[in-house]
Amino acid sequence: MPGLNEKYEIIVGLEVHAELSTETKIYCACKNSFGAEVNTQCCEICTGLPGTLPTLNEKVVEYAVRMGLAANCKINNITKQDRKNYFYPDLPKAYQISQYDVPLCQNGWLDFLVDGEERRVGITRIHIEEDAGKLLHGESFSGSLVDFNRCGVPLIEIVSEPDIRSSKEAKAYLETLKQILVYLGVSDGKMQEGSIRCDVNVSVRLKGQEGFNNRVEMKNVNTFSGAARAIDYEAARQSALMEAGETVGQETRRWDDVKGENILLRSKENAMDYRYFPEPDLKTIVVDDSFVSALKEGLPELPNRKTARYMREYGLPAYDAGLLAESMDRAAFFERAAALGLCQPKNISNWLLGDITYFLREKKMELSESAVTPEKLADMVSRLEKGEISGAAAKIVAEALLDSGLSAGEIISEKGLAQVSDRDALESIVDAVLADSEKAVIQYKSGKTNVLGFLVGQCMKRSKGKGNPAVLSGIIAERLK
Amino acid sequence: MELYEYTAAELSAMFRAGECSAEEITRSALDRINTAEDKIQAFLTVTEENALETAKSADKKFSAGETLPPLAGIPIGIKDNICTNGILTTCASKILGNFIPPYDATVIKKIKTHYMPILGKMNLDEFAMGSSCENSYFKKTRNPYDTERVPGGSSGGCAAAVSAGEVPLALGSDTGGSIRQPASYCGNVGLKPTYGSVSRYGLVAFASSLDQIGVFAKTAEDAALLYSVICGKDEKDATSVRREYPDFAADISNFDCKKLRAGVPKEYFGPGIDGEVRDSVYKAIELLKENGAEIREISLPSTDYALSAYYIIACAEASSNLARFDGVKYGYRSEKFENLIDMYERSRSEGFGDEVKRRIMLGAFVLSSGYIDAYYNKAKATQALISREFASAFEQADLIITPTSPTTAFKLGEKTADPLQMYASDICTVTVNIAGLPGLNVPCGLDGKGLPIGMQFVGPHFSEEILLKAAHFYESLRGELPRALL
Amino acid sequence: MPGIDVKKIARLSRLLIDNSEAEHFQREMENIIAMVERLPDTSDIVLRLNPEDKMELRADKTGPSLKRDELLKNAPQSEAGCFVVPKVVE
Structure with missing residues (x-):
C-alpha cells in the first residue's frame, strides 16, 4: 500500500x-x-x-x-x-x-x-x-x-x-x-x-x-x-x-x-x-x-562498545570492526597483536578475518587451539610490510604458523621463502622467462602492456615465489623498452 | 500387657535390653491391625512385608552389636500424602488412586535410615482437606473412643491408629490443624512443628506455605523421639531452615515449671468453645499454676479473622498445587473424552471430591484478575497482622495455652452438610499455621461422653523443646488417661 | 459482594460443574466469601519482601535423572518414550 x-x-x-x-x-x-x-x-x-x-x-x-x-x-x-x-x-x-x-x-x-x-x-x-x-x-x-x-x-x-x-x-x-x-x-x-x-x-x-x-x-x-x-x-x-x-x-x-x-x-x-x-x-x-x-567488574567489554572503539582507535571500517568484536578470542588476539606496534592494525585485521579464518576453518580448528600467537602474526605482517616476503609467501607462512609452533622467521628460512630483491639474480630469471614467452613479448611490444602481470607471474613462478614482484616488474619493463 | 500397648520409648528400652525383638514388636502391631482395622479403618495400605523386612534387619544389626538409633525397630504409620518409593500414595483421592511414587519423601528416607518399620499408609481427608476424615475417597475412619464418631482430620487415620494401638507412632501433616485436631479427638500427643523445621520434600502439597509434617504419639516423650528423627534442614526443600536441632528427647524431664510463663488468650475461650472443653483446659492450666507456672491473661485480638485468612491463602495455593492432576503424567484419566480440554475437565471432575473442587475453585477465584487484591493480598496482610500479635504475645509468655478444638469428636455425617460448620472446628489451630509457629496437642481429660479433650500449647518459632518438655511435665501431673476400649 | 461466576471459575480450574452443582457451589462459595468480607482493614500493612528470609541457592552440579521407565510408569498413556495426550492443534 x-x-x-x-x-x-x-x-x-x-x-x-x-x-x-x-x-x-x-x-x-x-x-x-x-x-x-x-x-x-x-x-x-x-x-x-x-x-x-x-x-x-x-x-x-x-x-x-x-x-x-x-x-x-x-x-x-x-x-x-x-x-x-x-x-x-x-x-x-x-x-x-x-x-x-x-x-x-x-x-x-x-x-x-x-x-x-x-x-x-x-x-x-x-x-x-x-x-x-x-x-x-x-x-x-x-x-x-x-x-x-x-x-x-x-x-x-x-x-x-x-x-x-x-x-x-x-x-x-x-x-x-x-x-x-x-x-x-x-x-x-x-x-x-x-x-x-x-x-x-x-x-x-x-x-x-x-x-x-x-x-x-x-x-x-x-x-x-x-x-x-x-x-x-x-x-x-x-x-x-x-x-x-x-x-x-x-x-x-x-x-x-x-x-x-x-x-x-x-x-x-x-x-x-x-x-x-x-x-x-x-x-x-x-x-x-x-x-x-x-560481577560488574568481571564483565567484559561488550561487542557493541568494542566495535565503536575499534573504529575510533584503529580506524577500522565498521564491518571489519564488528566482525573482529564478534568473537571474544579473536578480538583479544587482535588487540594484543596491534598493541605491539610492529605493523598496521588494519593489516592484522585483514589477515585475521581473511586467511587465518580461512585456514582455521579448513583445519577445523579454533584460534585458541592453534599455535599462532599475536606476536608471531604481527611479526609476519611486519615482514610482509617491509617486503621481506611476498604476499604469496605470507600465505604459506600464515598457514604454517597455525600448526608448526615456529616463528615467522624460522618458517621463512626453513621453507626458503625470503624474498629475493637482488637485481642480478632476478635479471637472469627475467631473461629466461622472456626467452620462453615470445608471444607475450610481441603482444607487449604491440601495446598490450597488460601482459606485464602475466610475465611477472611467470617470473614469480620461476623464482618459487621468492622474487620481489615490484623489482621484477621494473626489470621486465626495462628489458622490453 | 501386649507389646502394641507400650509407648515407643518403652519398646525402645525393651528392644535394647533384649527383652523383645523388632520383629515381635512389628508382629504385635500387625496382629493388632488385623483385629482392630475392621472397626477403625485407619489404613489405606498395609505394608506387612516391608515392615517385617525392616524389623528383621534391625534385629540383625542389634545381634551384630551395631549401635542403632533410638527408634530402630519401632514401627510407624505414614499419612498417605507422604510419598513412599514403590508404595501407593493416594492422598485418599480417586485421582491418585493408582499413583506409585518413584521416590521417597525426605522424612521417609530418614525413617528408613533409622530402621523404623513402616506398617502402612494412613487414611486422610482427600488431599488433607477436611476435619473429619470423611472426605476420603476410599473409607471413613472411626474414632476408637466411639466408632460412631469421627477421628478428626485430616490426619484421621494416623490419630485413630495410634489411639487403637495399631501403630505406636505416625507421621502426619498439618496445614490448619490436621495433626492437632485429630490428636485431640483421639487422645494422642500431636506435634505440628515450626514451619521450616521438617522437610516438606515428598509431602503432596495442599497449601505449601502452611503445610508441615509432624508427629503423632502416645506421649510427649515419644513425640520428642520421633521429631528428633525427622527435623532438620533439607537441601531439597528451600523453605526448610538451617539451624541447630537438639535431641529433643534426651533432656525432656529437665523442666522447671516455676520458670514457665504461660499466656492464656481470652479469645480462645469464647462462646464458640464447648463448656466441657473450656473447663477441662482451665483445670489443666490451674494444675500448672499450682505447680509454680505463672499464668498471664493475654489478648490476640485478630484471632477472629484467622479462619478467613487461612481459607483464602490455603485455597489459593491449593488451586495451583492441585492443577497438576490433569490425567497426563500420573493418576486418573477419564475413560471418554472429546479432546484435550475435555480430557482435563472430565478427569479432574471425576477424580476430585466435592470439598477439593470447592477449595480449588475458591482459590482460583481469590487469585483471579480483579479479585486478587480484595482477597488474596488482604489475607496476606491479615496473616502479617496475626503474626505480629503472636510475636508481641511471646514477649510476655513462653508459651500460649488454648483448647485444641472447640468440641470433642462429633458424629459421622454430623457436619458434612455445611462446610462452614466443619471449618469452624479448626478455629483454634489455624492461627498457628498462619504464623508458622509450633503447636502441640496434649490430652487433658475426657468429656461426659468419655471422649478425649485436647489442650494446645503454642510457642515461638523453634520452641519445640519447651512445648515438649511442658507437655511431658503436664502428663506427669495429669496421670494416665483412660484408653479407648475396642 | 461480587457475584461469583462459578462457571467461569470452573473453566479456569478445568472442572466441569453442571447447573445444579453450580447453584450449590455458588451458595457455598458465597458463604465463604461473606466470611472473608469480614477481614479487618489492613491498609496500613505494607507487605515487603524480607531479606532475612534469604534463600540458600543450589550449586550448579549435575545429579541423576530418573530412568525413563520410572518416569512413564504412572502415565495413563505412553508411546515411543513419551506421554500421550489427545491431539493438540497448535
Whole structure:
C-alpha cells in the first residue's frame, strides 16, 4: 500500500527468551543440554511429581544479573519468584515458576548501530523463569506426544520498551542481544536449537500522534529475519485496518513464517488469567551489593562498545570492526597483536578475518587451539610490510604458523621463502622467462602492456615465489623498452 | 500387657535390653491391625512385608552389636500424602488412586535410615482437606473412643491408629490443624512443628506455605523421639531452615515449671468453645499454676479473622498445587473424552471430591484478575497482622495455652452438610499455621461422653523443646488417661 | 459482594460443574466469601519482601535423572518414550 509508510509509524517492543547455558536445570540437578533422547533428562522435580519441590540454581541468578548489568539495568537486591498458572500438556505442574512484579533486573538500555547510526532501546526488565517441555506431533501417533526434557531449562526473559521503530531496527536489536548473550557466556545463542526465541509486540500510529494504539502480540517467531518479516506484515495489516477506518484490537496472533502471515489466537476478551501469586516453595532471592559489583567488574567489554572503539582507535571500517568484536578470542588476539606496534592494525585485521579464518576453518580448528600467537602474526605482517616476503609467501607462512609452533622467521628460512630483491639474480630469471614467452613479448611490444602481470607471474613462478614482484616488474619493463 | 500397648520409648528400652525383638514388636502391631482395622479403618495400605523386612534387619544389626538409633525397630504409620518409593500414595483421592511414587519423601528416607518399620499408609481427608476424615475417597475412619464418631482430620487415620494401638507412632501433616485436631479427638500427643523445621520434600502439597509434617504419639516423650528423627534442614526443600536441632528427647524431664510463663488468650475461650472443653483446659492450666507456672491473661485480638485468612491463602495455593492432576503424567484419566480440554475437565471432575473442587475453585477465584487484591493480598496482610500479635504475645509468655478444638469428636455425617460448620472446628489451630509457629496437642481429660479433650500449647518459632518438655511435665501431673476400649 | 461466576471459575480450574452443582457451589462459595468480607482493614500493612528470609541457592552440579521407565510408569498413556495426550492443534 503506497504512502502508508510515510503516514504511519511502527512501534515495536520485543520479549526475548534466552535459554541459559548452565550445567543443570533451574530447579533440579538434571543436566541442561539439548538433543538427548526424549524424556531421559528429567526427574521427579522437573516433571512435577506430587510432593516435589524446586531449589533455585545459583548460576541462573548469576547469569541473569550479568545480562542485566550488560544491559545497564538496575539489579533488584531483593526479589522473589511467582507462579504463572495455566494448563497445557508441556507444563507438568500446570504453572510456570517465573517472576511477576519484582524482576531480577529492570530499567536498562542497549545501544547498537543501525546503518552506522547509534540507536538506544530501553530494557524494561529481565527476569528468570523455567522453560516448558515439547509437544511432538505425528500422523502415526494416537495423539500428541509429550517430551519433558526441556522442562526446567533456565530462561531469562528480556523485555524491551516499545522503542523500536522498524523491522530493521528490531533485527539489529536482536542481533546485538544475541551477540551479548553469547559474549557473556550466559547462552549459546543457537537459534536452530531454540536457545533464543521471541514474542513481538507491534502497533502502528499516525506520525506525530501522542500515545500508543492497541498492540498485537505475535507468537511463534523463531528467527531474526522472521521477526523482521512478521513486523512488516503486521504493520501493513494494522495500517490497512486503520485506513479502512477500523480499530486494531488488542490481541495475540500466531506468526506463520512459511505462509508469511499471522492468524488470530485470542482476543482481549479471551485473554488468559494467569493468577500470578508468590511461589510459596521458594524464599526471598537476595543478591548482595558485593556480589553484584564483583560481577560488574568481571564483565567484559561488550561487542557493541568494542566495535565503536575499534573504529575510533584503529580506524577500522565498521564491518571489519564488528566482525573482529564478534568473537571474544579473536578480538583479544587482535588487540594484543596491534598493541605491539610492529605493523598496521588494519593489516592484522585483514589477515585475521581473511586467511587465518580461512585456514582455521579448513583445519577445523579454533584460534585458541592453534599455535599462532599475536606476536608471531604481527611479526609476519611486519615482514610482509617491509617486503621481506611476498604476499604469496605470507600465505604459506600464515598457514604454517597455525600448526608448526615456529616463528615467522624460522618458517621463512626453513621453507626458503625470503624474498629475493637482488637485481642480478632476478635479471637472469627475467631473461629466461622472456626467452620462453615470445608471444607475450610481441603482444607487449604491440601495446598490450597488460601482459606485464602475466610475465611477472611467470617470473614469480620461476623464482618459487621468492622474487620481489615490484623489482621484477621494473626489470621486465626495462628489458622490453 | 501386649507389646502394641507400650509407648515407643518403652519398646525402645525393651528392644535394647533384649527383652523383645523388632520383629515381635512389628508382629504385635500387625496382629493388632488385623483385629482392630475392621472397626477403625485407619489404613489405606498395609505394608506387612516391608515392615517385617525392616524389623528383621534391625534385629540383625542389634545381634551384630551395631549401635542403632533410638527408634530402630519401632514401627510407624505414614499419612498417605507422604510419598513412599514403590508404595501407593493416594492422598485418599480417586485421582491418585493408582499413583506409585518413584521416590521417597525426605522424612521417609530418614525413617528408613533409622530402621523404623513402616506398617502402612494412613487414611486422610482427600488431599488433607477436611476435619473429619470423611472426605476420603476410599473409607471413613472411626474414632476408637466411639466408632460412631469421627477421628478428626485430616490426619484421621494416623490419630485413630495410634489411639487403637495399631501403630505406636505416625507421621502426619498439618496445614490448619490436621495433626492437632485429630490428636485431640483421639487422645494422642500431636506435634505440628515450626514451619521450616521438617522437610516438606515428598509431602503432596495442599497449601505449601502452611503445610508441615509432624508427629503423632502416645506421649510427649515419644513425640520428642520421633521429631528428633525427622527435623532438620533439607537441601531439597528451600523453605526448610538451617539451624541447630537438639535431641529433643534426651533432656525432656529437665523442666522447671516455676520458670514457665504461660499466656492464656481470652479469645480462645469464647462462646464458640464447648463448656466441657473450656473447663477441662482451665483445670489443666490451674494444675500448672499450682505447680509454680505463672499464668498471664493475654489478648490476640485478630484471632477472629484467622479462619478467613487461612481459607483464602490455603485455597489459593491449593488451586495451583492441585492443577497438576490433569490425567497426563500420573493418576486418573477419564475413560471418554472429546479432546484435550475435555480430557482435563472430565478427569479432574471425576477424580476430585466435592470439598477439593470447592477449595480449588475458591482459590482460583481469590487469585483471579480483579479479585486478587480484595482477597488474596488482604489475607496476606491479615496473616502479617496475626503474626505480629503472636510475636508481641511471646514477649510476655513462653508459651500460649488454648483448647485444641472447640468440641470433642462429633458424629459421622454430623457436619458434612455445611462446610462452614466443619471449618469452624479448626478455629483454634489455624492461627498457628498462619504464623508458622509450633503447636502441640496434649490430652487433658475426657468429656461426659468419655471422649478425649485436647489442650494446645503454642510457642515461638523453634520452641519445640519447651512445648515438649511442658507437655511431658503436664502428663506427669495429669496421670494416665483412660484408653479407648475396642 | 461480587457475584461469583462459578462457571467461569470452573473453566479456569478445568472442572466441569453442571447447573445444579453450580447453584450449590455458588451458595457455598458465597458463604465463604461473606466470611472473608469480614477481614479487618489492613491498609496500613505494607507487605515487603524480607531479606532475612534469604534463600540458600543450589550449586550448579549435575545429579541423576530418573530412568525413563520410572518416569512413564504412572502415565495413563505412553508411546515411543513419551506421554500421550489427545491431539493438540497448535
